[in-house]
Amino acid sequence: MSSAANFTAGPHGAERTKDQLRVEARARRTGRSSKARVSAAAGIADRAAELLEARADGVTCVAAYASRPAEPGTAPLLDLLDQRGVRVLLPVLGPGLARGWAEYADADDLAVRAPGRPPEPSGPASEAEALGAAAVVFAPALGVDDAGIRLGQGGGWYDRALHHAAPDALVVAVVFDDEVHDDALPREEHDVPVHAVLTPSSWWLVPR
Numbered sequence: 001m002s003s004a005a006n007f008t009a010g011p012h013g014a015e016r017t018k019d020q021l022r023v024e025a026r027a028r029r030t031g032r033s034s035k036a037r038v039s040a041a042a043g044i045a046d047r048a049a050e051l052l053e054a055r056a057d058g059v060t061c062v063a064a065y066a067s068r069p070a071e072p073g074t075a076p077l078l079d080l081l082d083q084r085g086v087r088v089l090l091p092v093l094g095p096g097l098a099r100g101w102a103e104y105a106d107a108d109d110l111a112v113r114a115p116g117r118p119p120e121p122s123g124p125a126s127e128a129e130a131l132g133a134a135a136v137v138f139a140p141a142l143g144v145d146d147a148g149i150r151l152g153q154g155g156g157w158y159d160r161a162l163h164h165a166a167p168d169a170l171v172v173a174v175v176f177d178d179e180v181h182d183d184a185l186p187r188e189e190h191d192v193p194v195h196a197v198l199t200p201s202s203w204w205l206v207p208r
């Protein structure tokens, strides 16, 4: 039975199920070797380049994330975008985890600015609305299903942030290959489905 088939218990039931899935995903991530992480990061950049080439309009601004060690690595992707002159917005957490964005400058500029937070650029942060400039939004996820439902870290940060994406932006969940779920993930009212999925070996549009 799929994990969503018995999802009738309302938000509390859904939270529990999502939490179990997060625990499993984090355990798989922790067990991945550094060699596998490096290779996955290279695949992410290569697949992203394919995705960007498939966009009819030239992409001049994207949003991405500065990966933590166990996440699908974005260092080669950020490098590639930078080399192509693409403006890259990265999440910056303001007070109370407020959603802001700052421009990627280079790898050396990224640093963990506060314990427990992802690396961030040093430059000035814009407000949540700045996301509207991005034609493609590469969103971190712990899992994604066939319908584009994304399992995030559980803070609701991206679900809230994505309300400010441009209506025609392509929102892409970035996951490892073993995080694509055949069974439906638990879905809640606030979950914003993604339009595409990117893994180290492949990328595809979610059928609508």
Ligand SMILES: Nc1nc2c(c(=O)[nH]1)N(C=O)[C@@H](CNc1ccc(C(=O)N[C@@H](CCC(=O)O)C(=O)O)cc1)CN2
Pocket: 065, 066, 067, 068, 071, 091, 093, 097, 114, 115, 116, 117, 118, 119, 140, 141, 152, 153, 154, 155, 156, 157, 158
């Ligand atoms: N690389 C990356 N960046 C990302 C995300 C992500 O999943 N990956 N996010 C996806 O949503 C957002 C950040 N989400 C966060 C949500 C909560 C806390 C948080 O509660 N931090 C605590 C310390 C926690 C600890 O010590 O373990 C704090 O700041 O007090 C941090 C980041 C935006 N940037």
Ligand SMILES: Nc1ncnc2c1ncn2[C@@H]1O[C@H](COP(=O)(O)OP(=O)(O)OP(=O)(O)O)[C@@H](O)[C@H]1O
Pocket: 018, 140, 150, 151, 152, 153, 154, 155, 156, 157, 158, 159, 160, 188, 190, 191
């Ligand atoms: N648009 C929203 N407005 C208010 N609360 C929200 C919104 N989106 C999510 N939340 C709250 O955030 C919490 C976490 O949501 P959820 O479990 O879907 O996070 P997630 O998608 O895994 O995390 P993230 O979006 O940070 O990657 C939930 O308790 C939910 O109530």
